[in-house]
Amino acid sequence: MWWKTTTVYRVSLPSSDILRLSEQPIRAAVQVGIYTQQPSRAQLLISELESAFKDSEFWTVEFKLLANFVKASQAHTPDALEKLLLEAYPQSVGDFMFIEWPKLEDELLLTTERSALMRSDVSSSKLSQLLHSKILQTYRINQILTTDERLGVKSEAPQPAYDVIVSVLNPKPRLTHAQWNVALAAQTYIEPFLAQISDISNYTVRTQWKYRVSIEADLKQVRDQSKLGRHYALQESALPHLLTSIAQNLSGSITDMPVINLVVYIPPCSSAPLHIYNNANEMLTRNGVDAFISPAWGGFIIANPPEHVCLAHLNDEPPQTYYVNTNDNMQVMLDQLHKLLDISSEVQIAGVKTVDIEQLAPRRWEYESYMRRSAIRHIATASSTLESLIKLLDQISYIVIDDKVGTAITNSYGDILAAKVALLEHRLLDASALAKRAFVASERGFFDASLLAQLYFPDEQKYAIYIPLFLPVMVPVLSSFNMLRKLLQRRRKEKQQ
Numbered sequence: 001m002w003w004k005t006t007t008v009y010r011v012s013l014p015s016s017d018i019l020r021l022s023e024q025p026i027r028a029a030v031q032v033g034i035y036t037q038q039p040s041r042a043q044l045l046i047s048e049l050e051s052a053f054k055d056s057e058f059w060t061v062e063f064k065l066l067a068n069f070v071k072a073s074q075a076h077t078p079d080a081l082e083k084l085l086l087e088a089y090p091q092s093v094g095d096f097m098f099i100e101w102p103k104l105e106d107e108l109l110l111t112t113e114r115s116a117l118m119r120s121d122v123s124s125s126k127l128s129q130l131l132h133s134k135i136l137q138t139y140r141i142n143q144i145l146t147t148d149e150r151l152g153v154k155s156e157a158p159q160p161a162y163d164v165i166v167s168v169l170n171p172k173p174r175l176t177h178a179q180w181n182v183a184l185a186a187q188t189y190i191e192p193f194l195a196q197i198s199d200i201s202n203y204t205v206r207t208q209w210k211y212r213v214s215i216e217a218d219l220k221q222v223r224d225q226s227k228l229g230r231h232y233a234l235q236e237s238a239l240p241h242l243l244t245s246i247a248q249n250l251s252g253s254i255t256d257m258p259v260i261n262l263v264v265y266i267p268p269c270s271s272a273p274l275h276i277y278n279n280a281n282e283m284l285t286r287n288g289v290d291a292f293i294s295p296a297w298g299g300f301i302i303a304n305p306p307e308h309v310c311l312a313h314l315n316d317e318p319p320q321t322y323y324v325n326t327n328d329n330m331q332v333m334l335d336q337l338h339k340l341l342d343i344s345s346e347v348q349i350a351g352v353k354t355v356d357i358e359q360l361a362p363r364r365w366e367y368e369s370y371m372r373r374s375a376i377r378h379i380a381t382a383s384s385t386l387e388s389l390i391k392l393l394d395q396i397s398y399i400v401i402d403d404k405v406g407t408a409i410t411n412s413y414g415d416i417l418a419a420k421v422a423l424l425e426h427r428l429l430d431a432s433a434l435a436k437r438a439f440v441a442s443e444r445g446f447f448d449a450s451l452l453a454q455l456y457f458p459d460e461q462k463y464a465i466y467i468p469l470f471l472p473v474m475v476p477v478l479s480s481f482n483m484l485r486k487l488l489q490r491r492r493k494e495k496q497q
Helices: 015-019 039-053 078-088 124-135 138-145 182-196 236-247 307-314 326-340 364-395 403-424 428-446 459-496
Strands: 028-035 059-065 096-100 108-110 115-118 161-170 177-179 202-211 219-223 230-235 259-265 274-277 290-294 298-302 321-323 352-354
Touching: 015 364, 015 403, 028 039, 028 403, 039 059, 039 124, 078 096, 078 115, 096 124, 108 124, 124 138, 124 352, 124 364, 138 364, 161 182, 182 202, 182 326, 230 236, 236 274, 236 290, 236 298, 259 326, 274 290, 274 298, 290 326, 298 326, 364 403, 364 428, 403 428
Parallel strands: 028 059, 028 096, 096 115, 108 352, 161 202, 161 259, 177 321, 230 274, 259 298
Antiparallel strands: 108 115, 219 230, 290 298
8 A cells, every 4th residue: 555655646748849849949020111211222121131130040020111101201200200100000019110210310219119210321230230139139039048058148037926115214214304105106106117017927016114224334424515515435345235234124024926126215314415436436326316226136226315404414403304206216216127127228239329218118119029038038948947847757757747737837838839839920929928828837837846745755765665574574485485396396206206
């Protein structure tokens, strides 16, 4: 019975097919429209771009000529022309469009939509560079899919859910009377932004005030020409230690989901204004804001009290109540979220400018590049996870695969294949959803607790238990069989005689 109860149960898995997943390349189809006032110019650009992308390892790009029409030729502003073209030539998710505007100062101007304005003299090589660097982000895809560890990146695939915790730290509330409805600010800025990018992950936003949580760092007083006559310097090299000192005080509750911390620190007037300095002793304040991010942790903003509040403190006057600037801090948080979630494209190209974001949603082309990249990363990660699990099962014969785990593995494998097909068929939204589902199922199958159910009952242990148990019993049995054998042999000899 013990042997029966410790028998390893495994459902049938498509093991050989899973091990061949890495042999099937990941390719994505993209459609790029080109509009010029002279059709011959567009045809020439398309011909040169098709040659440039002919041998692409990852992309199947269809370049499409967007024919001119009366209203388009009469447009007086680039915005009006862009609107007319987007109406005349509807785009799918992940598509892109180049629109010629002769009066453009820069060679290329990326808009907030799926388009870029181009000057009449721009070359096809510049368009190809923009597509590879900003829109398709080929170098990032190569980092994800490469087998060379020196070129690869260690960043994780986007998780299905995150906790976003906005924390306001006021170490001395009796002396610093800062007022801020941070919950309303998060509802107005953070939640609408995250709702726009919920195709990849789900986000839960929470806010909290934390009092008497000070930073542990050596601050240096620096004389200046302000009315206060000084400010304090926080060295850039001390920032990791600063995060360590406050991290344990930020968790509002225990959660299984990964956490993105967004912290606003209000320094007391005794150490304000506080600014960040680099190792070259240069102030890193940008646009009046001191902030930094830690990719694996979150973002940190220093919200210095207004000068008149600290002047009153220095003159031993009663603490003055003031309101934290919502717009300034929330704009910085949104920028930090772009970088923490790896949505923003930081690559700079000479002659190429990008329109500033004026809405809460990210730039459409930027988010869809992130969606495409996330789908490919989910496919690659899920494939790697399943392959590792199959190899592990081959090496350790006593790992259990029950029906639930078997279903998760089989479903993940099926979704990987379907996601690859969707990418190749120009269905980015479907590919993103399938890839995410494949990733979640592969993680669930790999980390399921039932895999460990019989790791402590290997075959060697069974033999170690059964041999001492049955060997003493088998000795007299074998001796009896030996005596019977001898008796039978003696009788046969007697009959023969």
